[in-house]
Amino acid sequence: MLDRLQIVKQRFDEISDLIIQPEVIADQKRYVQLNKEYKDLKALSEKRDELVNLMGNIDEANEIIADGSDAEMVEMARMQLDEAKEKLPALEEEIKFMLIPKDPEDAKNVMVEVRAGTGGDEASIFAGDLYRMYTKYCENKGWRTSVVDLSEGTSGGFKEIIFEVTGEDVYGTLKFEAGVHRVQRVPQTETQGRIHTSAATVMVLPEAEEFDVQIDMNDVRIDFFCSSGPGGQSVNTTKSAVRLTHIPTGLVAQCQDEKSQHKNKDKALTVLRSRLYEMELAKKQEEDAKKRSSQVSSGDRSAKIRTYNYPQGRVTDHRIGLTLYDLDGVMNGGVQKLIDELQLVNNTEKLKEASEVF
Numbered sequence: 001m002l003d004r005l006q007i008v009k010q011r012f013d014e015i016s017d018l019i020i021q022p023e024v025i026a027d028q029k030r031y032v033q034l035n036k037e038y039k040d041l042k043a044l045s046e047k048r049d050e051l052v053n054l055m056g057n058i059d060e061a062n063e064i065i066a067d068g069s070d071a072e073m074v075e076m077a078r079m080q081l082d083e084a085k086e087k088l089p090a091l092e093e094e095i096k097f098m099l100i101p102k103d104p105e106d107a108k109n110v111m112v113e114v115r116a117g118t119g120g121d122e123a124s125i126f127a128g129d130l131y132r133m134y135t136k137y138c139e140n141k142g143w144r145t146s147v148v149d150l151s152e153g154t155s156g157g158f159k160e161i162i163f164e165v166t167g168e169d170v171y172g173t174l175k176f177e178a179g180v181h182r183v184q185r186v187p188q189t190e191t192q193g194r195i196h197t198s199a200a201t202v203m204v205l206p207e208a209e210e211f212d213v214q215i216d217m218n219d220v221r222i223d224f225f226c227s228s229g230p231g232g233q234s235v236n237t238t239k240s241a242v243r244l245t246h247i248p249t250g251l252v253a254q255c256q257d258e259k260s261q262h263k264n265k266d267k268a269l270t271v272l273r274s275r276l277y278e279m280e281l282a283k284k285q286e287e288d289a290k291k292r293s294s295q296v297s298s299g300d301r302s303a304k305i306r307t308y309n310y311p312q313g314r315v316t317d318h319r320i321g322l323t324l325y326d327l328d329g330v331m332n333g334g335v336q337k338l339i340d341e342l343q344l345v346n347n348t349e350k351l352k353e354a355s356e357v358f
Helices: 002-018 022-026 028-067 071-099 121-141 170-177 261-284 289-294 327-331 336-353
Strands: 110-116 144-152 158-166 179-185 196-206 220-225 241-246 251-255 304-309 314-317 322-324
Touching: 002 028, 022 028, 028 071, 071 336, 110 121, 110 170, 110 261, 121 144, 121 158, 121 170, 121 179, 121 196, 121 327, 144 251, 144 261, 158 170, 158 261, 170 196, 170 336, 196 261, 220 261, 241 261, 251 261, 304 327, 314 327, 314 336, 322 336
Parallel strands: 179 304
Antiparallel strands: 110 158, 110 196, 144 158, 179 196, 220 241, 241 251, 304 314, 314 322
């Protein structure tokens, strides 16, 4: 482990020198990449220093105890040794997790797409509930959310809503939310009190930078149209909404959230770029069964990752068999408990795969 940490320390020192060089600062793409690597390695480098100090304390204490010439010093050394040995296993375990190679996408911002699946109007209402759950969660995390496009349901909620989330390590956190979410409850329109099952699909796409995906605008058809829904007098009279169609792939992205045609075009282009990037990413990750199984693209009830049962007040994540009896808390943005457990299982699996390195 110390050999690997020494390599980390050398790379950290190298990057520390590089990011202050004028030619690196002038190269925006390289500067951003090096800054991200610097941030990742800084935490690991600090843990490496902590480990070296702790192991130094153990060696020093052992030397004093072996000498045995000063009883008082020996007693203090024994206390120091016991304290250091108690801290060492937890620190080593923490460093092992930090040494697991990170998904390079984890630090990216995301586009979240929530679509009503099976269940009619109730599915649209549930899609709206999920959108509110995520926006509250993001608010608690200090992340910013911005609606890109939406299609309202006939009885409330959304047939579809796309929103952007920006912040720190957004994709690394929200990627576990991708899949089919199922709700079991008595709809407001149900007169006989029967429990209905509905579903909504959540897709989490890492937001692609311009240097991640190059789009030839000659391959993109641009259509302008009038926005629909609430938003003031100019909404239905000004062609500010933008729809982009990527001709080679058939992918479509649109935005009507902003009053400015230019801003809508920029947002739609971000969505299109993210979808193209996710398409390429999926090809590269095809062999990763765990990740692929969580990126469910169908709104069918049978392909579920999580169930929200209102009569029993419970939420069950079927991937890890976890049930929480805190439905109100979860729906009010308290998703962190579920994500923490999913991350723990994911990291434990990665640690098993990398165990031979240590």
